[in-house]
Amino acid sequence: MDYLYLFFMILKMGFLVAWIYALLRVLDLKAWWQKLLGLLACFGVIQLLFSLQFGEFQIFSAFDQGLVYQAVTMAMIALGLNLIYGFNGQFSLAQWGFYGVGAYCSADITWRWMNGDARGLIVVGVGVILTGVLYFIVARLLARKRGVPVLSAFTFYVLATVAAGFVAVMAGKWLAPAFTGLLGTVAAPGLLNGTLGRYAVFTISVLFAGAFAAEMSFLVGLPILTLGSDYFGIATLGFSIVLQTLMINSDTILPFPEMKGGRGMIGVPKLINQDTWAFAFIFLVAIIAIMRNLIRSSTGRTVMAVREDEVASKAMGVDVAGTKLLAFVVGSLFAGVGGAIYAHWAGFLSPNTFSFLKGFDPLIIVVFGGLGSITGTLAASFGWIFFLEGFLRVLLGKLGTEAPTWRFVLYPITLLLVMLLRPQGLLGSVEWGFVKARRARRVPPTGSAPPTGGEPAATEPAKGGS
Amino acid sequence: MGGASATGPILEVSGLTKFFGGLCAVNDFGLELPRGALWGLIGPNGAGKTTVFNLVTGLYPASAGEVKFEGERISGLVSHEITRLGVARTFQNIRLFSNLSVLDNVRIAYHPHAGYSLAESILRTGRFTARERELTDQALEFLSIFKLDGIADEIAKNLPYGEQRRVEIARALACDPRLLLLDEPAAGMNPREIVQLMELIHFIRDRFKLSILLIEHQMRVVMGICERITVMDFGEVIARGTPREIQDDPKVIEAYLGKGVANRAAG
Numbered sequence: 001m002d003y004l005y006l007f008f009m010i011l012k013m014g015f016l017v018a019w020i021y022a023l024l025r026v027l028d029l030k031a032w033w034q035k036l037l038g039l040l041a042c043f044g045v046i047q048l049l050f051s052l053q054f055g056e057f058q059i060f061s062a063f064d065q066g067l068v069y070q071a072v073t074m075a076m077i078a079l080g081l082n083l084i085y086g087f088n089g090q091f092s093l094a095q096w097g098f099y100g101v102g103a104y105c106s107a108d109i110t111w112r113w114m115n116g117d118a119r120g121l122i123v124v125g126v127g128v129i130l131t132g133v134l135y136f137i138v139a140r141l142l143a144r145k146r147g148v149p150v151l152s153a154f155t156f157y158v159l160a161t162v163a164a165g166f167v168a169v170m171a172g173k174w175l176a177p178a179f180t181g182l183l184g185t186v187a188a189p190g191l192l193n194g195t196l197g198r199y200a201v202f203t204i205s206v207l208f209a210g211a212f213a214a215e216m217s218f219l220v221g222l223p224i225l226t227l228g229s230d231y232f233g234i235a236t237l238g239f240s241i242v243l244q245t246l247m248i249n250s251d252t253i254l255p256f257p258e259m260k261g262g263r264g265m266i267g268v269p270k271l272i273n274q275d276t277w278a279f280a281f282i283f284l285v286a287i288i289a290i291m292r293n294l295i296r297s298s299t300g301r302t303v304m305a306v307r308e309d310e311v312a313s314k315a316m317g318v319d320v321a322g323t324k325l326l327a328f329v330v331g332s333l334f335a336g337v338g339g340a341i342y343a344h345w346a347g348f349l350s351p352n353t354f355s356f357l358k359g360f361d362p363l364i365i366v367v368f369g370g371l372g373s374i375t376g377t378l379a380a381s382f383g384w385i386f387f388l389e390g391f392l393r394v395l396l397g398k399l400g401t402e403a404p405t406w407r408f409v410l411y412p413i414t415l416l417l418v419m420l421l422r423p424q425g426l427l428g429s430v431e432w433g434f435v436k437a438r439r440a441r442r443v444p445p446t447g448s449a450p451p452t453g454g455e456p457a458a459t460e461p462a463k464g465g466s
Numbered sequence: 467m468g469g470a471s472a473t474g475p476i477l478e479v480s481g482l483t484k485f486f487g488g489l490c491a492v493n494d495f496g497l498e499l500p501r502g503a504l505w506g507l508i509g510p511n512g513a514g515k516t517t518v519f520n521l522v523t524g525l526y527p528a529s530a531g532e533v534k535f536e537g538e539r540i541s542g543l544v545s546h547e548i549t550r551l552g553v554a555r556t557f558q559n560i561r562l563f564s565n566l567s568v569l570d571n572v573r574i575a576y577h578p579h580a581g582y583s584l585a586e587s588i589l590r591t592g593r594f595t596a597r598e599r600e601l602t603d604q605a606l607e608f609l610s611i612f613k614l615d616g617i618a619d620e621i622a623k624n625l626p627y628g629e630q631r632r633v634e635i636a637r638a639l640a641c642d643p644r645l646l647l648l649d650e651p652a653a654g655m656n657p658r659e660i661v662q663l664m665e666l667i668h669f670i671r672d673r674f675k676l677s678i679l680l681i682e683h684q685m686r687v688v689m690g691i692c693e694r695i696t697v698m699d700f701g702e703v704i705a706r707g708t709p710r711e712i713q714d715d716p717k718v719i720e721a722y723l724g725k726g727v728a729n730r731a732a733g
Contacts, residue, residue: 298577
């Protein structure tokens with residue numbers, strides 16, 4: 001029985017890694033209709049495995065589905081961290097905190113909506129959009145004046161944030177009553193509070209949660225990214241602890257009684273479930289695509305240049321501070337989106353989930369999968385969740401009630417072994433399909449190009465020698 | 467700018483001073499670099515030559531003094547802004563982006579003129595694809611000038627030392643500078659590589675119409691290619707002139723060439 005379970009678990013994990021391979025190949029297809037069909041197939045296979053039920057037996061049980069959803073959110077967080085740490089070289093421990101911010105932010109929006117209160121959506125929406133616009137204006141104004149110290153710039157951004165926040169709260173106060181009738185109550189949901197309305201609000205809330213985390217990371221990153229790598233790590237750790245403290249006291253020092261502080265937020269609508277794999281899938285694909293398109297571009301090359309050598313990057317005309325900030329903000333955006341998906345799958349948020357100690361998990365995954373490897377991060381996210389939760393927890397649980405404690409002995413030993421045997425990470429810098437770096441296209445040796453290109457090279461020694 | 471700067475000196479440095487705590491690394495440094503010059507900056511170890519480079523390129527803020535590039539004040543600007551104005555440099559200890567390919571090393575220098583926005587690269591618009599192809603072709607053609615196109619896909623750290631130097635110089639030139647600062651380009655090179663390097667420096671000056679300021683310890687290189695030389699010792703300029711004048715300057719011989727190097731350099 002246990003062997004059978006183990007066998008099926010390995011099969012499922014293998015299948016999911018193969019699925020990632022297929023997904024990356026599909027995204028690499030040329031024609032748009034091929035891509036669309038391929039994506040539909042990738043989506044359909046998993047949805048089918050979730051939905052198919054033969055009497056009692058289900059190929060992917062509710063537990064397995066949970067693992068898949070956890071792996072997807074972990075992949076989003078870890079991809080973001082890989083951008084910050086693996087590609088940009090900034091050791092950040094704040095990723096987990098931004099994940100929590102995203103989770104609480106979107107959960108609050110949908111929870112309030114479901115309970116007949118539109119204020120969450122209005123305040124966050126107006127706040128996020130207005131803050132974004134103001135940041136853009138401030139950045140434009142600051143760019144005109146050369147040599148503005150970081151802390152002065154920071155002050156302007158803080159003022160912009162406060163102004164946007166004030167307007168957002170006011171907008172919430174004035175606009176929310178208009179929605180009361182349309183939303184109804186939990187017992188008697190209104191027009192906009194049906195399934196469709198809730199999913200629409202959920203989708204918007206995922207985007208807002210990502211933007212919220214991104215803007216917060218911008219504000220925090222601006223001053224602390226001037227610190228050197230190790231000091232930056234400590235600063236982000238501190239910020240992570242600040243965020244968790246705020247979550248624990250969200251009902252006392254923050255005005256959010258529905259978050260219930262340290263007791264945990266209950267009643268978040270479980271909108272991500274057996275039937276709604278599409279949402280997680282679309283956001284995952286979007287994040288993979290954004291990540292890859294960012295990395296394989298001129299901006300992406302500067303992101304990696306900063307990791308390689310900051311001084312040389314400056315000497316090459318790369319705006320090092322700006323590049324670091326960009327990677328940090330985009331990485332946090334991914335974490336925020338991941339948090340939003342997680343919140344609506346779990347239905348319950350506890351500040352313990354977002355403890356900074358757990359924040360080492362995505363770090364382990366990124367290093368485990370290979371720093372600077374998108375494929376590695378994706379595969380490691382799935383592998384890690386299945387190994388830790390699927391194998392160890394369940395298998396050890398069958399050995400006795402105390403046995404699962406050994407999980408955190410076996411798991412670190414596995415990590416040690418992998419790091420000793422494969423220090424570059426499981427996949428190293430191997431990339432599959434879509435995310436692979438293209439080799440340089442040779443200039444074809446035909447036409448009139450070679451004489452102009454080749455001649456100076458040929459005359460070089462002669463010219464220099466004369 | 468305009469007419470006045472087109473004929474005036476490309477780089478004017480006056481009263482440049484840098485303190486590290488109580489230590490005066492550079493004191494009242496002055497230099498007027500004419501357009502198209504190949505100018506040497508020499509001096510014993512710790513004389514402050516590299517510090518001058520770091521001050522000119524904005525890596526360090528100056529304690530006092532002024533740097534003008536093409537008549538425009540650049541002291542106080544951020545390093546990458548100075549590069550974008552047209553000042554490029556290489557480093558004493560090679561600073562390539564070692565885990566990236568040779569091609570990427572060069573393409574990073576093109577970033578300020580990439581010609582597409584971040585949003586366009588994320589959406590993979592037509593302009594992105596077209597510009598990216600142009601950048602790659604441009605980079606490959608550029609590398610072929612230095613006969614480096616054959617190793618465009620090599621990871622920079624896997625290259626032999628001499629080639630890394632060439633890639634670094636090529637990368638600096640890809641920034642499209644009008645002033646190139648070379649910090650000990652011949653360091654660690656064997657005699658054959660040094661001859662090639664001297665040819666290369668002449669070649670790039672003529673081909674790219676550059677002004678070059680060069681720090682060098684190898685007297686062969688300095689005396690062989692520099693038209694004029696500034697000599698520093700303990701942060702101060704002690705002499706300037708043509709190689710011949712420098713060789714005969716008693717202060718220089720005392721500070722630098724007197725330590726047994728003089729005979730070799732003169733020969």
